[in-house]
Amino acid sequence: MIFINLPVADLARSIAFYEAVGATKNDKFSDDTAACMVLSDVIHVMLLTHDKWKGFTDRAIPDAHASAQVLLCLSEDSREAVDAVVGKAAQAGGQADPNAVQDYGFMYGRSYADPDGHIWETMWMDAAAVAAGPEAFAADQHQPA
Known part of the structure; x- marks a missing residue:
């Protein structure tokens, strides 16, 4: 866990x-x-x-609106699911896309920040492209959107 x-x-x-x-x-x-x-x-x-x-710690709590200590990433089942999560986050008071959208064809990712500034990435990856291995990635490279 x-x-x-x-x-x-x-x-x-x-x-x-x-x-x-x-x-x-x-x-x-x-x-x-x-x-x-x-x-x-x-x-x-x-x-x-x-x-x-x-x-739990004597270390200072960083201002996550000004700095980033970690980027947390969770996968979704589709591009549409990625967009839906980011949309829900924005409607609930978070910030949509504090980082640039990433669209490589076989992989699509967006991000959101919670009200305290903690950044969560949400991404989808084409299972067939993953199974095909790195050669498929090289053949299908796109610049981020």
């Missing part, structure tokens, strides 16, 4: 945002300082208030 821990300024706002992009809250591992948001059977996002976060 993967648990991604993110510091958040407003826990209720962050819960609403992650629910809007498809996560479900696991109440067993949530309280007024943290929320466990389930993305899949194996991927969970722990939203932690700044005070809770400080209990």
